[in-house]
Amino acid sequence: DQQVKQNSPSLSVQEGRISILNCDYTNSMFDYFLWYKKYPAEGPTFLISISSIKDKNEDGRFTVFLNKSAKHLSLHIVPSQPGDSAVYFCAASARTFPQGAQKLVFGQGTRLTINP
Amino acid sequence: EPEVTQTPSHQVTQMGQEVILRCVPISNHLYFYWYRQILGQKVEFLVSFYNNEISEKSEIFDDQFSVERPDGSNFTLKIRSTKLEDSAMYFCASSRTGPGLGELFFGEGSRLTVL
Numbered sequence: 001d002q003q004v005k006q007n008s009p010s011l012s013v014q015e016g017r018i019s020i021l022n023c024d025y026t027n028s029m030f031d032y033f034l035w036y037k038k039y040p041a042e043g044p045t046f047l048i049s050i051s052s053i054k055d056k057n058e059d060g061r062f063t064v065f066l067n068k069s070a071k072h073l074s075l076h077i078v079p080s081q082p083g084d085s086a087v088y089f090c091a092a093s094a095r096t097f098p099q100g101a102q103k104l105v106f107g108q109g110t111r112l113t114i115n116p
Numbered sequence: 117e118p119e120v121t122q123t124p125s126h127q128v129t130q131m132g133q134e135v136i137l138r139c140v141p142i143s144n145h146l147y148f149y150w151y152r153q154i155l156g157q158k159v160e161f162l163v164s165f166y167n168n169e170i171s172e173k174s175e176i177f178d179d180q181f182s183v184e185r186p187d188g189s190n191f192t193l194k195i196r197s198t199k200l201e202d203s204a205m206y207f208c209a210s211s212r213t214g215p216g217l218g219e220l221f222f223g224e225g226s227r228l229t230v231l
Binding site: 034036041042043044045046049089091103104105106107108109 | 120149151157158159160161164172174207209219220221222223224225
């Protein structure tokens with residue numbers, strides 16, 4: 001049951017260029033989306049989120065775009081830096097879950113490598 | 117900066133043994149979660165906990181699993197009789213707000229190896 005899909009298992013980008021990571025979802029009840037970054041042997045670290053009432057959210061070098069009609073979101077990192085090399089997970093949740101439950105459904109992750 | 121802490125960082129156990137994974141969530145958080153990641157696979161939701169009871173659980177969270185908040189600070193995941201397929205990285209997470217209002221903060225994980 002792949003409600004959240006990241007179709008690119010890996011992505012390689014030159015330092016200084018833009019990295020674009022993509023995510024698709026199938027459940028139209030999802031209304032809150034997050035991007036997490038994960039280094040080996042560490043837990044996921046929150047990067048940026050977006051509510052379904054918006055189509056863009058920006059935080060420094062990171063921008064998330066949401067296209068609700070296409071059920072697609074993307075994370076843009078510009079400029080890319082070597083420290084950005086990690087696995088990036090897209091995650092989604094739905095407000096209709098019972099009170100107190102913020103179940104996140106994760107994608108499979110995309111391994112981003114930034115080349116110097 | 118407050119963080120979610122987990123112990124042990126790595127546990128090796130024999131199949132059939134009981135395992136308890138421990139977590140200390142961020143102190144003013146009210147919602148607690150366990151997720152797991154089998155090697156090479158996605159991070160999967162196991163269970164959420166709020167107001168001293170389970171809010172939601174996945175189909176993975178069968179009768180072999182249980183969670184407890186024994187005191188004001190710890191949040192534990194118990195696996196009663198471990199199976200080989202329970203080998204995974206287990207992540208505890210906590211959040212201050214409820215659904216769709218804020219991010220989850222994850223611990224560094226406890227790696228469970230079942231032999």
